[in-house]
Amino acid sequence: MLSSRKVLLLNATYEPLSLVTPPKAVTLIWRRVAESIEIDPGQILRSPRYVFEVPSVIRLTQYIDVRARQNRVxxxxxxxxxxxxxxxxxxxxxxxxxxxxxxxxxxxxxxxxxxxxxxxxxxxxxxxxxxxxxxxxxxxxxTNPSALYYGLERGEFRRAAETRPEWRKYLFLEDWEEQQARDLQSNAG
Ligand SMILES: [Zn+2]
The missing domain is CATH 1.10.30.50 (DNA Binding (I), subunit A)
Structure with a gap:
């Protein structure tokens, strides 16, 4: 059950970046690359010596340039x-x-x-x-440019957010849909 659950990774600016596995998320926190900002209640990860609370949302401690990153993928x-x-x-x-x-x-x-x-x-x-x-x-x-730019990850975020209501405020789904509608209107006009 735990293996299929994902952790939402945010940039230092709270911009959603990707989904990572719980072990990856715990490693990022352990290395102080990221901090936990929401816990996944009742989810625990065990190593031989430690027990970790599994986060639901983590945030990078240092900003990374998404455009540079997106260019590689x-x-x-x-x-x-x-x-x-x-x-x-x-x-x-x-x-x-x-x-x-x-x-x-x-x-x-x-x-x-x-x-x-x-x-x-x-x-x-x-x-x-x-x-x-x-x-x-x-x-x-x-399609329009914002769909091209955000589409790669958005589909995945959107599906995942259906079962993770605590993510919605980070994913700004409503804002994004509004923006899409505006873009379509201005393209048509
Ligand atoms: Zn064609």
Whole structure:
């Protein structure tokens, strides 16, 4: 039971970063890299010599730059999963075999290989767009930049938060949904 429970890891600024296992969380606290800010009631972790209270939420004692961190995790499958295996230009669904990753701002024009500049694209759309921006190619994205940036972790947070009400105030789910709605409106306007 304990093994499937996760601990919410926050940045020093209280920004949610990821989910970690209880042993990992306890190690971070032990090394003073993080501090416990919410305990998971009744959850205990034992080592041969010690008994640890398992945290529910921990916070890094030092700020880490999320953008720098996010840049390293541009794993192809995570991007495809974030975009639900759907071409973000035409909406067509595909498999890992027939979908490609497109640089929104083309690489040839300085676009970086980072999660928020990469979207799932079918081969046809990728060829058609070529080295143009979505605006130039008149191929508007089906999603918006904040979804690209936060989507990798958000899906996981959201599922986990369903059973962990004490996380909600850290995940700002409502705020984020509001922001999404605003973005959609301003994109449409
Ligand atoms: Zn397409």
């Amino acid at each position: 541009t794993n192809r499958h995570r991007i495809l999963a974030r975009d639900h295996y759907r071409c973000q230009y035409c909406g067509r669904r595909g498999s890992a075999f027939d979908l490609t990753l497109d640089h929104i701002m083309p690489k040839s024009r300085g676009g970086r290989t980072v999660a928020e500049n990469l979207v799932t694209s079918c081969r046809e759309c990728n060829n058609r767009k070529s080295d143009r921006t979505p605006d130039e190619a008149r191929m508007p994205l089906l």
